[in-house]
């Protein structure tokens with residue numbers, strides 16, 4: 733299992749995972765646009781040519797905004813999410829990032845626990861941030877060791 737930068741050739745597999753997991757999936761064009769940005773960092777976890785998960789963030793000065801985190805449904809709860817977030821933090825550190833932040837659905841306890849295990853702390857809430865279904869966002873960030 734390796735962690736590497738996402739390439740346009742990965743998008744077919746990435747889209748399969750994305751469309752199964754999210755009520756408002758990103759489009760292929762959306763991912764492609766981000767991959768072309770010099771301040772975006774998108775990573776995939778790959779095993780024998782299969783994409784198992786991916787994550788991405790946008791870097792602005794010394795801050796990173798995590799925009800995507802996903803692990804293929806049938807490969808969740810094997811530690812891939814943690815492996816990926818740990819790697820993303822490392823890559824960000826190498827690019828000079830000192831603050832990482834993200835939003836997550838308040839009811840997505842699995843993701844919140846994943847971020848907490850990886851050093852993120854809750855900063856607050858954003859009321860009714862999400863739609864389908866409508867839900868508050870939890871705002872989280874990590875500064876230590878970044």
Ligand SMILES: CC(C)(COP(=O)(O)OP(=O)(O)OC[C@H]1O[C@@H](n2cnc3c(N)ncnc32)[C@H](O)[C@@H]1OP(=O)(O)O)[C@@H](O)C(=O)NCCC(=O)NCCS
Nearest residue numbers: 753801802803808809810811812813814835836842843845
């Ligand atoms: C959130 C998400 C990325 C987590 O990925 P994951 O690969 O399942 O994460 P991990 O395996 O590292 O951790 C998940 C759980 O499995 C457990 N686990 C990890 N390795 C394990 C193993 N080898 N055996 C058994 N359990 C294990 C972890 O302890 C953790 O338990 P917890 O939820 O009770 O704390 C994944 O569930 C997902 O893609 N969800 C849908 C998309 C999503 O919500 N993305 C986040 C948007 S902000």
